[in-house]
Amino acid sequence: MTNRYDALIIGGGHNGLVCAFYLAKAGMKVRVLERRDIVGGACVTEEFHPGFRNSTASYTVSLLRPKVIADMKLHDRGFRIIERTISNFFPFADTYLKLGGGAARTEAEFARFSQKDADAYKHYDAALEKVAQVLRDIALQTPPNAGGGARSLMLAAQQGWPLAKMDLAAQRDLLDIFTKSARDFLDGWFEHDYVKTAFGFDAVVGNYAGVSTPGSAYVLLHHVFGEVNGKMGAWGHSVGGMGAITTAMAAACAEYGVEISLECPVDKVLVNNGKATGVKLASGEELYAPIVAANVGPAMLFRQMVDASDLDPDFNRRIKGYKTGSGTFRMNVALSELPSFTVLPGKDKAEHHTAGIIIAPGMDYMDQAFTDAKAQGWSKKPIIEIKLPSTVDDSLAPPGQHIASLFCQQFAPELPPKKNGSPQSWDDVREKVADLIIDTVNDHAPNFKAAVLGRQIHSPLDLERKFGLIGGDIFHGQMGLDQLYGARPVLGNGDYRSPIKGLYMCGSGTHPGGGVTGAPGHNAAAEIIRDRSVVWKALHRAR
Numbered sequence: 001m002t003n004r005y006d007a008l009i010i011g012g013g014h015n016g017l018v019c020a021f022y023l024a025k026a027g028m029k030v031r032v033l034e035r036r037d038i039v040g041g042a043c044v045t046e047e048f049h050p051g052f053r054n055s056t057a058s059y060t061v062s063l064l065r066p067k068v069i070a071d072m073k074l075h076d077r078g079f080r081i082i083e084r085t086i087s088n089f090f091p092f093a094d095t096y097l098k099l100g101g102g103a104a105r106t107e108a109e110f111a112r113f114s115q116k117d118a119d120a121y122k123h124y125d126a127a128l129e130k131v132a133q134v135l136r137d138i139a140l141q142t143p144p145n146a147g148g149g150a151r152s153l154m155l156a157a158q159q160g161w162p163l164a165k166m167d168l169a170a171q172r173d174l175l176d177i178f179t180k181s182a183r184d185f186l187d188g189w190f191e192h193d194y195v196k197t198a199f200g201f202d203a204v205v206g207n208y209a210g211v212s213t214p215g216s217a218y219v220l221l222h223h224v225f226g227e228v229n230g231k232m233g234a235w236g237h238s239v240g241g242m243g244a245i246t247t248a249m250a251a252a253c254a255e256y257g258v259e260i261s262l263e264c265p266v267d268k269v270l271v272n273n274g275k276a277t278g279v280k281l282a283s284g285e286e287l288y289a290p291i292v293a294a295n296v297g298p299a300m301l302f303r304q305m306v307d308a309s310d311l312d313p314d315f316n317r318r319i320k321g322y323k324t325g326s327g328t329f330r331m332n333v334a335l336s337e338l339p340s341f342t343v344l345p346g347k348d349k350a351e352h353h354t355a356g357i358i359i360a361p362g363m364d365y366m367d368q369a370f371t372d373a374k375a376q377g378w379s380k381k382p383i384i385e386i387k388l389p390s391t392v393d394d395s396l397a398p399p400g401q402h403i404a405s406l407f408c409q410q411f412a413p414e415l416p417p418k419k420n421g422s423p424q425s426w427d428d429v430r431e432k433v434a435d436l437i438i439d440t441v442n443d444h445a446p447n448f449k450a451a452v453l454g455r456q457i458h459s460p461l462d463l464e465r466k467f468g469l470i471g472g473d474i475f476h477g478q479m480g481l482d483q484l485y486g487a488r489p490v491l492g493n494g495d496y497r498s499p500i501k502g503l504y505m506c507g508s509g510t511h512p513g514g515g516v517t518g519a520p521g522h523n524a525a526a527e528i529i530r531d532r533s534v535v536w537k538a539l540h541r542a543r
């Protein structure tokens with residue numbers, strides 16, 4: 001086997017595969033180097049208990065760009081999304097709220113709590129959709145790069161024009177979303193706490209923050225810029241789990257001759273005179289290529305794989321300060337029966353079982369979860385989203401039995417020391433915290449605990465060890481204004497190029513950030529191809 005390639009990709013997550021696909025399609029000889037024994041990174045399906053399979057990390061799909069789906073012919077390769085009748089079900093202490101199922105239905109549901117909120121809903125939805133469209137439009141575009149010269153000015157003008165054209169109300173909404181807390185933003189629209197909660201929940205998903213934390217409104221927006229089968233803002237289930245997406249992507253790569261090596265961890269990026277020349281594998285083997293694209297996050301790439309001496313001190317300082325840690329705890333559970341909720345009893349499959357079931361009864365509950373996590377490392381009453389994929393997909397659990405994804409927010413990336421001052425690790429408390437999560441679900445669905453046949457726990461530390469997510473950050477870095485768009489990961493390197501020539505970034509630590517979008521992989525490949533054609537033209541002229 002040769003050790004020379006046109007491009008090497010560090011990591012076989014979905015963005016690494018997307019990047020590899022476009023590069024190979026452009027005629028390059030590409031090899032993907034994946035540490036695990038499975039492709040897909042955080043977008044995989046795995047058996048977690050004998051006979052029970054699930055999407056073990058990411059679990060629901062919306063943000064994947066339609067262009068990427070079409071270019072990689074994912075539908076021809078087995079990718080299929082099932083839409084849910086309603087998006088979310090919120091059990092509260094004395095009642096419940098169902099969100100989704102069309103505007104008329106949502107309005108009627110809100111009217112049970114507040115007619116004013118029901119009337120405001122369509123205006124809120126239209127306003128959010130206008131701003132989400134801006135995000136949709138720029139997701140597959142390279143951000144203008146600070147100090148990037150004429151092309152960056154052109155990109156800034158191109159991408160700024162739709163904003164300049166927006167009416168004043170939309171510009172005000174945009175400003176609010178980028179600067180306000182979710183609570184302040186929602187207070188401006190709605191009066192009832194349950195209605196605000198139904199939207200506010202999105203602001204704390206993958207965001208180690210409360211709904212009152214400034215900037216949290218943006219994360220709310222990040223969760224609505226997607227679409228499912230042409231329906232804007234919808235989320236759906238990938239049949240066969242999220243791994244079906246990356247299996248299809250790997251097949252698309254194979255068609256263009258991409259070599260994918262599993263159990264092939266990269267140790268270092270090889271750099272000579274400020275230029276990437278290849279990688280050194282953990283096995284000691286060296287592979288060479290003029291282009292290296294890192295699908296791993298910026299924290300791992302620049303803190304672990306590139307020698308600090310190959311980067312300037314200012315860049316090193318900024319990468320040291322790059323914020324990771326989404327505060328997420330993720331469990332997969334095998335169930336003998338479906339949960340029966342106190343506020344909506346029944347173990348037979350019903351509409352609400354097919355939705356995202358959100359244990360976050362109130363805006364104060366969500367703020368308190370964050371306050372607790374900062375003080376003791378996790379919340380006494382955690383925020384939990386439950387999805388029961390086996391209610392819409394019978395390929396994942398044995399007949400009559402079920403699986404649950406439990407996606408839980410506000411779990412400190414690193415735990416505070418114990419009372420006696422000694423350090424505390426997630427390994428010390430993961431079982432105890434998993435029990436608390438199960439008990440919290442049980443408080444709302446009293447048959448849940450007894451139905452658990454097996455469980456898989458991913459604490460923030462497990463997410464780091466298993467999926468290579470530094471600080472357990474599900475997005476490869478926090479999604480605050482200081483780490484978005486042209487400032488993701490660092491201002492001046494927001495265009496997928498690192499400070500080292502030939503070393504690119506193609507993962508979620510670049511614009512437009514985390515989620516199964518395929519956008520960073522797509523955009524990075526476009527920049528690599530662009531740089532390569534400039535070099536080729538220069539060589540051609542020199543001959």
Ligand SMILES: Cc1cc2nc3c(=O)[nH]c(=O)nc-3n(C[C@H](O)[C@H](O)[C@H](O)COP(=O)(O)OP(=O)(O)OC[C@H]3O[C@@H](n4cnc5c(N)ncnc54)[C@H](O)[C@@H]3O)c2cc1C
Binds near residue numbers: 015296507516
């Ligand atoms: C628990 C969880 C829940 C989520 N839920 C959702 C969701 O429901 N919907 C959604 O859209 N998004 C969700 N996300 C976010 C989304 O899954 C990620 O943002 C996205 O999958 C990241 O893709 P990526 O290709 O950029 O990086 P990754 O998937 O992280 O890929 C990086 C790859 O690099 C590999 N790697 C690491 N170290 C090395 C090394 N030394 N050598 C070689 N390879 C290495 C890793 O194994 C991995 O395969 C979730 C994420 C997590 C973790």
